[in-house]
Amino acid sequence: MKKYKYRILITGVAGFIGCHLAKKLISEENIVVGLDNINDYYSVSLKKDRLKFIEVEKKKSETFRFYKVSLEDNETLRKIFNNYNFDIVINLAAQAGVRYSLQNPSSYIKSNIVGFFNILECCKEFNVKHLIYASSSSVYGLNSTLPFNEDQNVSHPASLYAATKTSNELMAHSYSHLYNLPCTGLRFFTVYGPWGRPDMAPMIFAKAILDKKPINVFNYGEMSRDFTFIDDVIEAISRCCQKIPTRDEQINGSQISSSAPYRIFNIGNNKPISLNYFIELLEKNLQKKAIKNLMSSQPGDLNSTYAEIDTLSKWIKYYPKTKIEQGIKRFTDWYIQYYSESL
Template identity: 45%
Template sequence: MKFFITGAAGFIGFHLAARLLNDGHSVAGYDGMTSYYDVKLKKARLAKLQEFENFEFTAAMLEDRSALALAYTEFEPHIVIHLAAQAGVRYALEAPDAYVGSNMIGTFNLLEVVRQGMPEHLLFASTSSVYGGNEKMPFSEIDRTDFPVSLYAATKKSGEAMCHTYAHIFRIPTTVFRFFTVYGPWGRPDMALFKFVRAINRDEPIEVYGHGQMARDFTYIDDLIDAIVALSGLTPGDKRAASSDSLSPVAPFRTVNIAGGTPVELMEFITAVESAMGRTAKKVLRGMQPGDVVETHADPTLLREMIGQVPSTPIAEGVLRFVRWYRDYYLE
């Protein structure tokens, strides 16, 4: 199979591309290589992918529709997985244009390109942040997502809406993933785990937001990739779940949470980091940051019914794997 992956040099895109390449598929990666975080890390991921003969890469922005169309049409993919986005809740306060450009205009450009050369399946990466101010827990795919509390969430919700519209009008089989706090080796430096490990290693204090009274439904990267690969072969209509299916009534379109449904308290997460590093963190308690939510908690019922499994890597094990990678990458 031929997979076209946007954001291939990113954290999730790198792991997904590597899995598919190892499985013998052909992958065309597309990534803007922006400086939102250390470009050296992106280049290091990319270098590993370029060791495969069945991998090709285009360095360009999603906003450049001509470059996007050229890369897409020359490759003629069977499956498109759209991971590229401007991520991060807090950075939107500093650079809102980046979110509109990448997450909305970029997604629109991809949809325009895709409808001209129809793939077998389009998969779009959204986020648990779209659940926003919802108070009902756990979050289900059929819940309303009308109350975003960050620009990041608003732009990803817009992406979901555009994907549904194109699925309806042009009959593009489309699956939307909602990711929940993905972590693991080769992760992003702006994420809490990376920041905690780096600070503790330098004997610097860590900032604990929400005074530690927060919880996240953490998802280990290998579990996430297992789910994406499994779902890539199940287009809407191939399989209908027994209950709570999010299939659209008017389009070949489905939304799926990818998470284990087991939130971890922030202080428990920090304890796992301290244990993996063999050090106690110096903690500075802070209030909630604009755009943050107190808790994320996924209902994984649909995912389990679709693929027969949900993310299950224990937090202590996943954090330990990250710490080992961090030490190998930065300290040896």
């Protein structure tokens, strides 16, 4: 009889990061259950196509199940936890996006606070061995010391989105401390690649460049982002599934008590790229010039993000491999193919 490694729940599985992660963890012979409410924050058909992309694997094995459910639906969530006895839970479902948190703040409280609380309660009740959850580089907020490292104070968020992510880290710490729930929080830094998010710069810019429409370039292009290619992020999360934090090891972060099996890591590329260079690479790969609408910064935006990644790299023995030039090519190749097929 075939022996599977772990029973893993991925929430937000129809999302950008979730679909790639599901594919990877299925290929590593885990039993993967995916959950997502397929909300209409952005294209529902893109989310459904991502599910088809995952389910290519399903033809080969019966190791993937999908449930359309919201994190706020505690009753259904408990039934799923009860049925599967998960070893690992990876919580990616959230209301993402900094700018949208100024327009629709309540959706952040529902998904990111109430929803995350339900996940913590289920992990506690059903004795999950490891909770891995998405945090964000946005927790660094008004910090101005670069690169950002996990020891820095994160009590100055610049948006409600960031505040919910910092809250998740604190909530996870309390459950980790009180109930001995091993927790790993991952602060993602601007993830990009195939199947990306239409509300993020790579997709917004690619669409506008191809449609010959102007792009809004905030802070006059004087911004930099530590763009991290999706495959590097997925490899890092997969490696985190192989390691469980314990109470007794030395813990990064002076503000983090060592009385809990709890870790927080940056997942970045450690090589910030200026917005102007990033646009140049898109232009080169799409073979069209951008029409730039230079503007001042938007409320909530950080001017620069730059991740120190030594702590994570030591923990999982992995450094990101993808250069921005290769990553943008992979992204634009997918973009052109996907949108020409779906026309």
